Amino acid sequence: MNLRILLILGALSAFAPLAIDFYLPAFPAMAQAFGTDEQHVQTTLAAYFLGLSLGQLAYGPIADRFGRRKPLLFGISLFTLASLACAYAPDLDTLVVARFIQALGGCAGMVLSRAIVVDKCDAVGAAKAFSQLMLVMGLAPILAPMLGGVLINVSGWQSIFLVLSLFSAACLLAVSLGLPESLPAHVPRQPLSGALRQYLRLLGDRVFLGHALTGGIAIAGMFAYIAGSPFVFIKLYGVPAEHYGWLFGTNAAGFILCAQVNARLLAKRGPAFLLARAVWLYLAAGLVLLGVALLRPTQLWPLLVPLFVCIASLGCIIPNASACAMNGQGARAGSASALMGSLQFSVAAGAAALVGVLHDGSAVPMALVISLCGVLVVNVAMLTRRLQSRQAA
Structure with a gap:
């Protein structure tokens, strides 16, 4: 896959992290406006999720019927118009509706970028492409909160949505x-009338399903x-708000680095082999993080190491996990990408909500949910690997 297409797909993959992370620093200003x-402003985030x-489920069958390009152009156009509506929303209810429509447009890039990778690559090539796209997925959370904070101070919270519309x-x-x-x-183009049947086949x-859930639980x-790090870093351990982005960025840099190392390792080992080893690293680090959190350290750094x-x-x-799930989907790649993303x-939204439900004024809820995800991701990944081996035998 050439560099031009990778750059375009990377930009399309950035729609979700940008639209989520970009405006988080604006919550206090939006609440005042x-x-x-801020709790009510968070409903705009829930509407986006x-x-x-829902939107991803709609784009999959449409992309398998009409191709990737037309639905993609429609989705980006919808995102652009909805971003303008967010910028000029007269009240919170209007903003919530505009954010929901914005998500319906933005998820086109997420679904169809994965489908385009599968159209053009084999399993190993797809894993390499997804790893390279992770560079954008990792950079967006680093840059978005920092740039969002600057824009708020200079031009107000509306400028964030104006920049999103320009992007x-x-x-x-x-x-x-x-x-x-x-x-x-x-x-062969898949008929829209068979969309539900196609999803049922994929669920069967x-x-x-195992690979999709492995990636979903990791996410x-x-x-x-x-969801938990702003409270833990800023409120619990007194990290200045302006320094939060640097800690967030350091962890995102680790994510990027590992994704690029993964892309190089794929030249020698397949995605299934690397996935089966990486899930154990995540579990081990998650359990150490929980153990440290239960000790309630007086300093932040003991938590930062396993978290990184x-x-x-x-x-x-x-x-x-994405490459393994999408491998061999062929004509139904759009539906497979949509179902996987949805x-x-x-699952990810449920985990973020659970951190809030378990909130007890410590780092334990965040660490507990992360470690629980580690336990689940290992079990699901190992079960899926056994099923795959049985089918191949």
Whole structure:
């Protein structure tokens, strides 16, 4: 896959992390602007997650019927218009609706970028491409909160959504000029009337479902970290808010580094082999993190070391699980990508909510959910590996 297409797909993959992380520093300013509290502003985040989960299910069958390019152009256009609606929302209710529509548009890039990779690559090539796309997925959380904080101070919270609309408009132009249709002409188009049947077949494919859930549970661990780290770093251990982005960025750098190492290791070992080893690293680091959290250390650094390893290991788990799940999907790659994405974000949103439910004023809830994800991800990955070996025998 050439560099131009990889860059375009990377930008499309960044829609979700940008739209989530970019405006997090704006919560206090938005609460003040709408005369409410930050807890109510968080409903805009919940609306976005809901839109991501539902929207992906719609794009999959559409992409398998009409190809990748037309649905992608529609989704990016919708994201652009919804971002403008967010910027000029007169009240919180309007913003919530606009965020939901924004997610419906933005998830097109997530679903179809994976489908395009599968159209163009074999299993190992797809794992390498997904690892390279992780570079963007890792950079976005580093840069987005920092840039968002600068924009708020300079131009107000509305400028964040205006920048998102400009970014998506640039992506629309790039797709229009530089991304041809990737679904081969000889591949039979799947009828929309069979969408539900296609999803049921995928849900009945235990190997696909196992790999999709392996990646989803790993992403859930990342979302537990995203949900819990602001309280742990800033409120519990007194890290200045302006330094939070640097800690967040350090962990994201570990994620990026591991993803790039994974891309190089794929030249010698397949994605299934690397996935089976990486999940154990994540589990070990998660259990150490929980043990340290239960000791309630007076300093932050004992938590940071195992947390860094946890987040870094995801740079190997997520691309390899995605490649294994999408391997061999062929004509139904769009539906497979959509179902995988919807399952993953649903599980991840549940993990983030669980951190809030278990909140007790310590780092234990975040560490507990991350370690629980480690236990589950190892069990699901090993079970899936056994099923795959049995099928191959």
